[in-house]
Structures are given as structure tokens and as C-alpha cells.
Amino acid sequence: MIFSSILFLIYFLPVFLLVYYITPKFLKNVVVLVFSIFFYSWGAPKFIFVILGTTLVDFFLVKWMYNTQTRLYRRILLTVSVCMNLGLLFYFKYSGFFIENVDVFITHIFHVHPLGWTKLVLPLGISFYTFETITYVVDVYRGEHKPLDNFWNYQLYIILFPKLIAGPIIRYHELADQITDRSANETTENRLLGFYRFIIGLAKKVLIANQMGALADAVFKTSTADLSAYAAWMGILAYTFQIYFDFSGYSDMAIGLARMIGFKFPENFENPYTSQSITEFWRRWHMSLGRWMKNYLYIPLGGNRVDSKLRLYFNLWFVFLVSGLWHGASWNFVFWGAYHGTFLALERAFLLKIYDKIGKFFRTFITFLIVIIGWVFFRVEKFSDAIQFIKRMFISNPKEYKFIPDPAFYTLLIIAAFFAFFTFFKWTQKIQDGVFTHEYSNLRHLVTAFLALILFILSVGNIAGSGFNPFIYFRF
Amino acid sequence: MFSIPKILFIFILVFLSLSLFQRSFPVFHEKPLDGTFVLNDDTTFSLNGWFSGKYQTHREKYLNDHFELRSAFIRCRNQVDFSFYHQFHAQDVVEGKNHFLFNTWYIDTYKGLDFIGSPKINHIISEFKLLQDTLAKRNKVLLVVFSPSKDIYAPENLPEGTKKGDSTNYEVFEKKAKQKGLVHIDFENYFIKLKQTCPYPLFPAYGSHWSYYGACVAGDSIIGALEYLSAIKIPHYPWRNNVTISKAEGDELELSNELNIFSGFPTEMLAHPQIKDTINLKQKRPSILIIGDSYILNLEAHYDLMSSFSSFKFCYYYKTVYTLGADKSADIDSLDLRDAINKADLIMVESTEINLSKIGWGFADAACKVFGIVPNTAQLN
Structure with missing residues (x-):
């Protein structure tokens, strides 16, 4: 279920x-x-x-x-x-x-x-x-x-x-x-806040991730020989937002449901696409897996307290290799893990020093680009096909694939990007903190509950009216 | 005792449970969804089914299709997609200019995508002509009717960039029918001519079939043609002086209804003939056998075609038989075609543009067989 x-x-x-x-x-x-x-x-x-x-x-x-x-x-x-x-x-x-x-x-x-x-x-x-x-x-x-x-x-x-x-x-x-x-957590306030969180997750999954997924599927089903660079970019961007809103949406639903019955679950995502390095990305993406890997694999391997830097880089790389394998029994996941592990090791070695000099915008942009390329390996099972897809992203194709997205696609892509990068600025981060941490007045409860019920209606309508409702993370 | 958050949370719980409450206590009137769709059937529980997971799969599909207030949820979703993105959730409806809705099958036909080629059309028309002549010798009238279609009636409202095909079934059917001398009514052409002079639309903007007014105009023409060909007086409703102008209704909204939204298109005012009970059913009336598509159902509903005949047998797509006075429809296999033709004074085969390639749906072959007509090559060329 x-x-x-x-x-x-x-x-x-x-x-x-x-x-x-x-x-x-x-x-x-x-x-x-x-x-x-x-x-x-x-x-x-x-x-x-x-x-x-x-x-x-x-x-x-x-x-x-x-x-x-x-x-x-x-x-x-x-x-x-x-x-x-x-x-x-x-x-x-x-x-x-x-x-x-x-x-x-x-x-x-x-x-x-x-x-x-x-x-x-x-x-x-x-x-x-x-x-x-x-x-x-x-x-x-x-x-x-x-x-x-x-x-x-x-x-x-x-x-x-x-x-x-x-x-x-x-x-x-x-x-x-x-x-x-957990009697201390079983308050009406927590139940309401849990419900809002659940609905936010549901809407992220149904109203954004599923729509992004439909376009990503259409692009990835097309032979790379027929893809234009634009279509390839739209496809991988759609997948990039699909996987984020899908998985973080599921985590929101889990955290919200738990809160409704008095449990307090740890956070799993913290605006990962605003990360300024791959090291930071992994502190913000699937945080509970990261913590598990750190506590039950990285530290037992010696963690940072090892004799040589080479051993440290190997530990990092190995943890990410295993993390990749955890996502699926397939070489593309292993490669994806190793790819991230390599960037982590490179950042420890010298990349972070370079990043310090290029400013926040470029750091975030480069990190996002590395993550996007990584998603190609994650999405495409065959290594050679993934390379072909990446080539298509950067080399124009004279063969024109007619790229006709769903009418809602561009609007939803903008909405997805807006929310994914919302906390890029300090003042926007403050707004988000306010939404999730400030105490709710009665009026605020009424408005939020009203919006939540609208999102619930639209989500149920979407699920009932559409057969397209896959969950990516069920494979893992 | 009851703070606002507490009341709010209780309200949310009730809201979440609305569908379940509606199942036990149907408080809200739920308007069913329009359009054609297949709903999953329920399944019965068995341990084998449970452990194989098949029970859960089927049951979940069933619940997805049958939960209470489903139509309201879906309409809300559709309305948002329509209002924000002008996106339809109907497989076979497209919007043309001036808010005209079209069925995609008609547009494909207009583009000539289903053109079956002149030799095949020639064969079909020749076979009908042969049958028409044979039946005429037995004092039976066979009338072939080409029903009108919205794309030909209002091509100016087709979606931007829709180009007519070089050859279409309708054009070649009409040309061959004329060449072979097949007695027929070409409503495509007739409606185009009437469009210039007729005070009311013959096709609605949001429907697929002719408007109620268009159906009555066509009904009169069919009765007139049958009277002329058979020399039998056929009673029909005098409706022309009894027309009211009101909002499009019923079938006239079949395409916009299929979108399952609450609102979205401007209201269309159409002419609605008032069919009143003025036919003397004791009067002598001919009997008729009709083979046709949904245009006949539409004609029957809005013109009351059935009342003009003493005996009325309608073979829908030559698959299902509706008989005047019978409680139920029957399968075509149960029809004694020889008997049906012998008992009918008049026979009419009707088809609209999208069905022309299959006109008669096997009736012509079956009738030729019944009467031992074996067309030679010369007759079919």
C-alpha cells in the first residue's frame, strides 16, 4: 500500500x-x-x-x-x-x-x-x-x-x-x-501540524513529482538518437525534480503521519538542491541514510581518524559505493555512488578551496550540475546509454525530436524549481523557518487547514483520474 | 473546552472520512461522470488470491474506481487543469476556434486518415445499388443516408492548422453514389446549403451529433424522401411553428460534458423544436427496418422517428437490434433478416462520415446472400 x-x-x-x-x-x-x-x-x-x-x-x-x-x-x-x-x-x-x-x-x-x-x-x-x-x-x-x-x-x-x-x-x-x-507529543497542535505536513508531502508527490515523471518517462523512452539537446535537458530536469519531490514528498508524508500519532521522526531532506558542494548535498539529501552510513559504516571503517589521506578518501569513496549499491542491485547505482564518492573525495582534496573563491551562485550552480549529471547514471541503467544521453545534453542534434510537453509542464517546472531553490537566499530561508517553526495562531490554522484540504481534494482527484502514479523509491 | 484547533481537527477528520460516510449515509447527490470509460469489477476474497497478491491488486483497482464522491474529486481536478492550463481530460475531444469542440475521430476523417480508396468505395456503392434495385423489384424501398458531420458543416471552426485530406471517404462515396445512381440523401451537402439560410445552428458548438433542431430538419427530410420513394403517406410531427430558443442541453453538450468540469464554456442558445403528441397512432403507417449508427438514436430521441411507423426495427451498427414494443434489445444473430426485410415496407441504411468505410456493417453482404444475389465483376465495377 x-x-x-x-x-x-x-x-x-x-x-x-x-x-x-x-x-x-x-x-x-x-x-x-x-x-x-x-x-x-x-x-x-x-x-x-x-x-x-x-x-x-x-x-x-x-x-x-x-x-x-x-x-x-x-x-x-x-x-x-x-x-x-x-x-x-x-x-x-x-x-x-x-x-x-x-x-x-x-x-x-x-x-x-x-x-x-x-x-x-x-x-x-x-x-x-x-x-x-x-x-x-x-x-x-x-x-x-x-x-x-x-x-x-x-x-x-x-x-x-x-x-x-x-x-x-x-x-x-x-x-x-x-x-x-509519547503522551507529551499527542497534542491537537501536533496532530494539525502533522496533517499539514502530510498534505504538503502528498501534493509534492501527486501534483508535482508525478507530472514531472510523466515527461521524464517520455523523454527517457525516446531513443537518444532522436533527442534534441533541449528535450534531453527538459527530460533530466524533470527527472531531477521528480526524484526530489517524490522522495521528499514521501518523507514529508511519513513525518506528518507520525506526528499525527505522537511520533517525532527525524528530517530527511533540507533543500538539497541549494547545496554549495556535494559534501553539503549529502548532508541535505536523504539525511537519515547519510546518518546511518556515517554511524554504522564510515565510523567503523575509521572515519576521519585514519593515518593517511588516501585511506580517508578511500573510506569516503567506499561508503558512497555502498550507498549506491543500497539504492539498487545494478551497476548504474554502483557507478552513481562511486561518482558522488569521487566528488566528495575531490572536495576534501582541493575542490572546496576552489569553491571558496567563486561565490555562492556558481558553487550552487556547479553542484546542481554535478547532481543532474549523476541523476543520468541513476536513471539510465546501461552505462553506454547514459553517456549517450549526456552527450545529447551538450551536443546539438540535427534530428529534431518534436518536444511537446503537457500544457502544465512548464508551469509545474517553474513551481518545482521555485520550491527546490526557495531557501537559496538568507531571507527566504527565514520565511521557510517561519512557516515550519513559528507558533500557529487560530487564523493561521484556519487558512492552512483550508489550503491543505484544497490540496487534498486536488491530489485525490489526480490519483483517481490518472493511472499514472508510480513511486520511484519503492525499488530500493 | 473546545478550542479552535480542536474543532478544526475534528472537522478535518470528518472531511477525510466523508467518502466513507457517504457510502453508509448518502447525504450528497453525486452526479456521475460523463463519457465512456471502463470501470474495474470487484473481486472475491480467497487465501490464494491474498497470498499471491492478486486479490489486493484487483481490489485496489476496484476501490479506485468506485469510492464515493469520486466524480466530485475528479471534476475538481479537471476544472483546475482546464482553468489554469486549458487542459482536457477526455481522450477524444479537441477544441477548435470559437470554443467549438470536436471529436478527434471526425478530424482524422476530415484529414483523410481513414480513406479506404476508390476501388473499395466503388465496390460498396455498387453492392448497395444492386441491392436497392433487387428490393425495388419486390416493392421495397432502400434508402441510403449519409448523415452530416460537424467538421464538414463548420470547417471554419476546426482547430488551427487542420488541413483537409486530398481524398476523403465522404467525397468519394458521394461521387460514386451519384455516378451509380444510388438513391440516397446526402445530408453533408444539404446541411452546408441550409447553413446559409437556416436561422438556427444545425450543429451545437459543444456536441458531436446534430442539434435537436438539426435532427428535426433531417427527420422531416428523411420522412419526405421515404414518402416520395414509397408513395406512402407517413405521419410526422408538425414542429416548425413550435420552436423555442433555450440553452443547449442533453446531447447538445455531449462533448463539453465529457470533459467533466463544472464550468468553462460560454452558454450556447439553440433552437429546440417542441415535439407534441399529435400523431394519430391509429392511422395506417408503414413499417421500417433501419441499419445505422448513433445518429439514428439521436433522431429517435429528438424527432420521435419511431412514432411515424407501425413497425420499427433498428439494427445499431448491425450488431444490436431494437424493436418497437420489445422490452429488450437483441443480438443481431437472433435476427431473421429475410423475415425482417419481407415485413418492412421501407429499409434505410444510414451512416455518418466516420463510419462510411463500414456502412451497413455487413448488412449488404447478408441481404445479398438472403436474396441469392451474386454480383458479377461487371456489376461491382
């Missing part, structure tokens, strides 16, 4: 909210858990049992680890838990990719029959789910938080539906206390 679906908006959400609000406090977690299980089972009716089973094993392993005094045993139990979860991710997500590449190798070198592999259906949100189970065991191992006493509470942390299938990735210690007691 996805948030931007009729099933969710018209049936699941109102029923869930009504049941949740009328349920006494001590049963609220049961309501959330039951609805979360139904939410997940709807899309992954078989895999739900795998989640329930592995979380049960994990829960007792971690409890055992917590109660064990011997360091070696604790390490063994940590390793077992991490291996079990990563093994599950590897089996479902990477085994096909791995064997495919092994097959290429062995058939070329040893001239033997390929091993072959039946393609598996990727369970919804497995990448998010796995990373969260790892934070649980590692956070307890590191002593950052004690494990949960109750299995169902642990189950709720893992399967909590607002963040289950597309994040944000929430570290265990960030959510642990809210599972047992």
Missing part, C-alpha cells in the same frame, strides 16, 4: 485515525501495530511472515546479547544478528545481481555453464527495514539504549507503517522512548 493511493487516503487513513484517537492510551500501540501489519501485508502478504519471524529471533538475540557480560559472546551475537539481517537483504536484493556477474566471469574465464538464478520479487522496503534492524542491535551493543522489554514494542519499531517502506531510516535510540511513551 502506498500513501498516495485511494486505498490509503480514502479508506485506510480515516479508519486508522478514527480508531487510533478513540482507543484508550494503553491500547494505542496495539492499534498502530495491527494497522501496520495490515498495511505491510497488503503489499507483501508472504514477506510479512519473514519480518515477523526474523524480528522475533532478533529480539531474543539482542536481549541475550544485552544480558551477556562476556565481550566475545556479545560480539558473536552481534555478528549473528547483523549477518542474519544483511543475509536476508543480500538474498532478496543482491543474489541475482551477484550470480549474474559471477556467471559472466566464469563463463568467460573458465568456459563453464552459468550457475543461473531465479529472479526474486524484492520485498517492499527491505532496504529500510534491514538498516533499522541493524541500528537496533548495534545501538544496544554500543550501550546507546537498552533493548525494548516487550517483543511487540520491538515489532512496532520495525513495522511502524509511516516509515516502513520508504523511510526515513530511524535509528533505534531515536525512537525507543517514543514507543513506550
Whole structure:
């Protein structure tokens, strides 16, 4: 089930909210858990049992680890838990990719029959789910938080539906206390603010990302030989805004829904396209993944505290390589990760010093350009096709592809760019801060609620009236 | 006790639940969506269906198509897209000049995109001529009718840049019909001539078929032609002195209705003949068999064509049979064509421009077979 679906908006959400609000406090977690299980089972009716089973094993392993005094045993139990979860991710997500590449190798070198592999259906949100189970065991191992006493509470942390299938990735210690007691957050103010945030996300996804996606799809479906430079630019710009409004919209919906039921989720995006370097971009884009990678991979690798600069650059590059692979079992994602990792290393080496001299506008422009080129590798699966597409962006094509976008495209492109770059100036950043942090007066509530309901009507109308409603981040 | 935020939040919850409430307590009158679309059917629950995910897929599609207030949500979306971007959410409607709406099929035909070629048209016309002559020997009248179309009636209002094709089905059908001496009515040409003198529009700006007034003009012409050809007096409604001018309605708005918006086009005033119950149904009337398309349905609805005949059988696209006095329509396979032709005094085959390539929809071949007509090559050339 996805948030931007009729099933969710018209049936699941109102029923869930009504049941949740009328349920006494001590049963609220049961309501959330039951609805979360139904939410997940709807899309992954078989895999739900795998989640329930592995979380049960994990829960007792971690409890055992917590109660064990011997360091070696604790390490063994940590390793077992991490291996079990990563093994599950590897089996479902990477085994096909791995064997495919092994097959290429062995058939070329040893001239033997390929091993072959039946393609598996990727369970919804497995990448998010796995990373969260790892934070649980590692956070307890590191002593950052004690494990949960109750299995169902642990189950709720893992399967909590607002963040289950597309994040944000929430570290265990960030959510642990809210599972047992979040009464301080359960205010009408929070419910209203959560609703506004949910609607902002829904509108970002349905009214902007989907429209951008339709044009991006049309351009990327066209052979590069037939593309004009203008069409290629429009296509990749549309994709650049699609992926941002799609994913940040989903995160907004998750954060808003959680807030409506008293949970406080960490932010996942902070105007990433206004970044002045790739280093900054990754502090603003998919922040919860960045934090996870830093805490559970980069720091264990040695982080910044390494002997040589070469090792530091390698650590950075490796983390981004893994980050790319996390996005999908395909070489284009690996390359995309390595591409960003390379720029990060180059920035550490010398680029940031050059950036200091060229001014904010050019820094932002160059960063945005690097990000856009990166999205080509992310979007186009075959490396050679991606190179062809990039060539087409910069070399004019005598063959004219008739570029006729939807009448709404240019308006929405301008709206998308306006909001994506809104915080470029300090004074606009202040306006945004005011919108999200200042206290709401009654009048402001009335106006915002009115606008939110209009956006809700338009979003539902768009979903109901259009079959085009894909979610990019469900592949990961 | 109840602060504004609390009341507001309760209102939001109620608003979110409106569709669910409407399901149990239908408070709002929901105007159904116009146009043609296929809605997904429901599915039944089974464990196998659930675990394979098929149940969820089907059920979600069904809910997407059948939730309460869906039409209102979609109309809101359509209205915004229309008002801001002049974007239509109807697959086969385009806007021409002066707010004239056109069905895209007619524009394709106007461009000659569906032209089937002179030899084929010659064959079709020859076959009808042969059938017409054969039936005439049996004292049956076969009248072929080319219904008018909006693109030919109002080409000045077609979308900018629409160019007429070098050859179109209508032009060649008309030319061949004249050459072969096929008895027919060419409403395309007739309506163009009438357009100069007629005080009221024969086609509405927002409809696809003729206006109610246009239908009545055509109805009179058809009755007149049938009377002349059969020498049988056919009663029909005297409507000409009973015309009121009022807003376009019903079918006259079929294309703008298909856009499913609340408002957007200027109101069009059209002439609406008042058909009153003045036909003496006890009077002797001929029987008729008609093969045709939606123009006949339209004619029946606005001119009450059926009342002019004692027996009325209408084969819609020669696929579905509507019979005067029958409760239900029937499939064409159930029609005894020999019997139907024998019982009919008059036979009429009608088609509009976009259907000309298939005129009769197999009737001519079937009728030739019934009467043992085997056309030779010379007859068909």
C-alpha cells in the first residue's frame, strides 16, 4: 500500500485515525501495530511472515546479547544478528545481481555453464527495514539504549507503517522512548501540524513529482538518437525534480503521519538542491541514510581518524559505493555512488578551496550540475546509454525530436524549481523557518487547514483520474 | 473546552472520512461522470488470491474506481487543469476556434486518415445499388443516408492548422453514389446549403451529433424522401411553428460534458423544436427496418422517428437490434433478416462520415446472400 493511493487516503487513513484517537492510551500501540501489519501485508502478504519471524529471533538475540557480560559472546551475537539481517537483504536484493556477474566471469574465464538464478520479487522496503534492524542491535551493543522489554514494542519499531517502506531510516535510540511513551507529543497542535505536513508531502508527490515523471518517462523512452539537446535537458530536469519531490514528498508524508500519532521522526531532506558542494548535498539529501552510513559504516571503517589521506578518501569513496549499491542491485547505482564518492573525495582534496573563491551562485550552480549529471547514471541503467544521453545534453542534434510537453509542464517546472531553490537566499530561508517553526495562531490554522484540504481534494482527484502514479523509491 | 484547533481537527477528520460516510449515509447527490470509460469489477476474497497478491491488486483497482464522491474529486481536478492550463481530460475531444469542440475521430476523417480508396468505395456503392434495385423489384424501398458531420458543416471552426485530406471517404462515396445512381440523401451537402439560410445552428458548438433542431430538419427530410420513394403517406410531427430558443442541453453538450468540469464554456442558445403528441397512432403507417449508427438514436430521441411507423426495427451498427414494443434489445444473430426485410415496407441504411468505410456493417453482404444475389465483376465495377 502506498500513501498516495485511494486505498490509503480514502479508506485506510480515516479508519486508522478514527480508531487510533478513540482507543484508550494503553491500547494505542496495539492499534498502530495491527494497522501496520495490515498495511505491510497488503503489499507483501508472504514477506510479512519473514519480518515477523526474523524480528522475533532478533529480539531474543539482542536481549541475550544485552544480558551477556562476556565481550566475545556479545560480539558473536552481534555478528549473528547483523549477518542474519544483511543475509536476508543480500538474498532478496543482491543474489541475482551477484550470480549474474559471477556467471559472466566464469563463463568467460573458465568456459563453464552459468550457475543461473531465479529472479526474486524484492520485498517492499527491505532496504529500510534491514538498516533499522541493524541500528537496533548495534545501538544496544554500543550501550546507546537498552533493548525494548516487550517483543511487540520491538515489532512496532520495525513495522511502524509511516516509515516502513520508504523511510526515513530511524535509528533505534531515536525512537525507543517514543514507543513506550509519547503522551507529551499527542497534542491537537501536533496532530494539525502533522496533517499539514502530510498534505504538503502528498501534493509534492501527486501534483508535482508525478507530472514531472510523466515527461521524464517520455523523454527517457525516446531513443537518444532522436533527442534534441533541449528535450534531453527538459527530460533530466524533470527527472531531477521528480526524484526530489517524490522522495521528499514521501518523507514529508511519513513525518506528518507520525506526528499525527505522537511520533517525532527525524528530517530527511533540507533543500538539497541549494547545496554549495556535494559534501553539503549529502548532508541535505536523504539525511537519515547519510546518518546511518556515517554511524554504522564510515565510523567503523575509521572515519576521519585514519593515518593517511588516501585511506580517508578511500573510506569516503567506499561508503558512497555502498550507498549506491543500497539504492539498487545494478551497476548504474554502483557507478552513481562511486561518482558522488569521487566528488566528495575531490572536495576534501582541493575542490572546496576552489569553491571558496567563486561565490555562492556558481558553487550552487556547479553542484546542481554535478547532481543532474549523476541523476543520468541513476536513471539510465546501461552505462553506454547514459553517456549517450549526456552527450545529447551538450551536443546539438540535427534530428529534431518534436518536444511537446503537457500544457502544465512548464508551469509545474517553474513551481518545482521555485520550491527546490526557495531557501537559496538568507531571507527566504527565514520565511521557510517561519512557516515550519513559528507558533500557529487560530487564523493561521484556519487558512492552512483550508489550503491543505484544497490540496487534498486536488491530489485525490489526480490519483483517481490518472493511472499514472508510480513511486520511484519503492525499488530500493 | 473546545478550542479552535480542536474543532478544526475534528472537522478535518470528518472531511477525510466523508467518502466513507457517504457510502453508509448518502447525504450528497453525486452526479456521475460523463463519457465512456471502463470501470474495474470487484473481486472475491480467497487465501490464494491474498497470498499471491492478486486479490489486493484487483481490489485496489476496484476501490479506485468506485469510492464515493469520486466524480466530485475528479471534476475538481479537471476544472483546475482546464482553468489554469486549458487542459482536457477526455481522450477524444479537441477544441477548435470559437470554443467549438470536436471529436478527434471526425478530424482524422476530415484529414483523410481513414480513406479506404476508390476501388473499395466503388465496390460498396455498387453492392448497395444492386441491392436497392433487387428490393425495388419486390416493392421495397432502400434508402441510403449519409448523415452530416460537424467538421464538414463548420470547417471554419476546426482547430488551427487542420488541413483537409486530398481524398476523403465522404467525397468519394458521394461521387460514386451519384455516378451509380444510388438513391440516397446526402445530408453533408444539404446541411452546408441550409447553413446559409437556416436561422438556427444545425450543429451545437459543444456536441458531436446534430442539434435537436438539426435532427428535426433531417427527420422531416428523411420522412419526405421515404414518402416520395414509397408513395406512402407517413405521419410526422408538425414542429416548425413550435420552436423555442433555450440553452443547449442533453446531447447538445455531449462533448463539453465529457470533459467533466463544472464550468468553462460560454452558454450556447439553440433552437429546440417542441415535439407534441399529435400523431394519430391509429392511422395506417408503414413499417421500417433501419441499419445505422448513433445518429439514428439521436433522431429517435429528438424527432420521435419511431412514432411515424407501425413497425420499427433498428439494427445499431448491425450488431444490436431494437424493436418497437420489445422490452429488450437483441443480438443481431437472433435476427431473421429475410423475415425482417419481407415485413418492412421501407429499409434505410444510414451512416455518418466516420463510419462510411463500414456502412451497413455487413448488412449488404447478408441481404445479398438472403436474396441469392451474386454480383458479377461487371456489376461491382
